[in-house]
Amino acid sequence: xxxxxxxxxxxxxxxxxxxxxxxxxxxxxxxxxxxxxxxxxxxxxxxxxxxxxxxxxxxxxxxxxxxxxxxxxxxxxxxxxxxxxxxxxxxxxxxxxxxxxxxxxxxxxxxx
Amino acid sequence: xxxxxxxxxxxxxxxxxxxxxxxxxxxxxxxxxxxxxxxxxxxxxxxxxxxxxxxxxxxxxxxxxxxxxxxxxxxxxxxxxxxxxxxxxxxxxxxxxxxxxxxxxxxxxxxxxxxxxxxxxxxxxxxxxxxxxxxxxxxxxxxxxxxxxxxxxxxxxxxxxxxxxxxxxxxxxxxxxxxxxxxxxxxxxxxxxxxxxxxxxx
Numbered sequence: 052x053x054x055x056x057x058x059x060x061x062x063x064x065x066x067x068x069x070x071x072x073x074x075x076x077x078x079x080x081x082x083x084x085x086x087x088x089x090x091x092x093x094x095x096x097x098x099x100x101x102x103x104x105x106x107x108x109x110x111x112x113x114x115x116x117x118x119x120x121x122x123x124x125x126x127x128x129x130x131x132x133x134x135x136x137x138x139x140x141x142x143x144x145x146x147x148x149x150x151x152x153x154x155x156x157x158x159x160x161x162x163x
Numbered sequence: 164x165x166x167x168x169x170x171x172x173x174x175x176x177x178x179x180x181x182x183x184x185x186x187x188x189x190x191x192x193x194x195x196x197x198x199x200x201x202x203x204x205x206x207x208x209x210x211x212x213x214x215x216x217x218x219x220x221x222x223x224x225x226x227x228x229x230x231x232x233x234x235x236x237x238x239x240x241x242x243x244x245x246x247x248x249x250x251x252x253x254x255x256x257x258x259x260x261x262x263x264x265x266x267x268x269x270x271x272x273x274x275x276x277x278x279x280x281x282x283x284x285x286x287x288x289x290x291x292x293x294x295x296x297x298x299x300x301x302x303x304x305x306x307x308x309x310x311x312x313x314x315x316x317x318x319x320x321x322x323x324x325x326x327x328x329x330x331x332x333x334x335x336x337x338x339x340x341x342x343x344x345x346x347x348x349x350x351x352x353x354x355x356x357x358x359x360x361x362x363x364x365x
Contacts, residue, residue, distance in 0.1 A: 070167070077171045084175060087194065088182050100194050107201045111208060114168065126213055126220070130201065133225040137197050144232045145190070 066117070073113045080106045093145050097138070104134030165209055172209070176202050193231045200224040214315060233345070 080103060087099035108127045115123030179202060183195045200223030207216040283290035304317040311317050319327055 073168055077168065080175060081171070084178060084198070087191075087198070088186075090191075093190070096191055096194055100198060103198055104201060107205055110168070111205060114165075114205075114209060117165075122213065123208065126208060126216060129217060130204070130220050130224075133220050134201075136225050137228045140229045140232055141194065144236060 069113055069117050073110060073117070076106050076110045076113065080110070097141060097145070100141070101134065101138055104130065104137075108134070169206070169209055172202055172206050176206065189235055193228060193235065196231065197224050197228045200227070237345075 083099045083103045083106065087096050087103065090096040090099060108131045111123050111127040111130060115121060115127070176199065179195055179199045183192050183199065186192050186195065200219055204216040204219040204223065207213075207219060283292075287293070300318065300322075301314055304314050304322075305311065308317045308321060
């Protein structure tokens with residue numbers, strides 16, 4: 052990581068590569084958002100949302116290297132964790148219609 | 164330099180907000196609020212506020228999504244046109260013409276935008292936020308806190324420690340109250356089960 056940072060500070064073509072990468076990620080985010088808007092079925096939307104979260108994590112990493120701040124990587128980790136938890140909750144809800152199975156969940160209070 | 168990232172992110176934010184307002188499927192709307200939280204957290208990150216972005220990602224994208232889904236599981240999925248509820252429940256329809264609400268929203272928005280003209284420019288060194296609190300906070304916090312590098316953390320967790328403790332106690336109490344209200348109270352007849360706070364059912 053330090054090596055990458057050193058390269059990023061000295062080499063402007065590396066910087067350009069990061070800019071191109073972030074533009075590509077942004078285009079992917081736009082495509083994923085369009086799919087989430089259009090998505091006829093639930094699973095299209097779930098996949099689009101998951102992909103959107105992953106692209107956010109990648110974008111944050113790229114921004115961290117662009118600005119030379121490695122503490123952004125911790126945030127990217129947190130984002131991926133949140134993405135995972137949200138995804139599990141969404142899928143659980145779409146399968147059961149509620150959280151009432153296996154009562155340790157937060158929604159275990161759902162009426163039966 | 165970051166404009167080429169900031170502008171698409173803001174455009175995506177606007178598109179997501181419009182989608183949340185227009186979409187009829189509540190389940191998908193919850194998903195889009197999650198996307199909105201991720202995007203706004205990324206934007207806060209670019210604005211150099213990682214702590215706020217941290218909170219937004221954890222609360223906005225994580226907890227709020229789960230709470231919204233729990234609410235959805237407790238309520239009917241669709242807007243009920245007519246059914247078991249009596250018609251008085253839907254007496255308060257939105258007004259037919261959208262012009263009046265649009266006018267009010269426009270006026271309020273103009274007033275808010277007008278209010279921002281008095282704010283100092285972004286990053287202005289003479290802004291009150293840079294000048295007013297004594298610079299001694301910045302100068303003394305590091306020796307005071309035995310070398311803690313983050314001034315915000317020092318102010319929040321130590322100088323205003325009791326304040327933060329009180330806020331945390333309030334939020335904790337509110338969370339417990341919400342859990343107590345939402346817990347399943349049509350318990351099975353076993354009285355020992357109904358005592359459990361977590362609402363576990365057999």
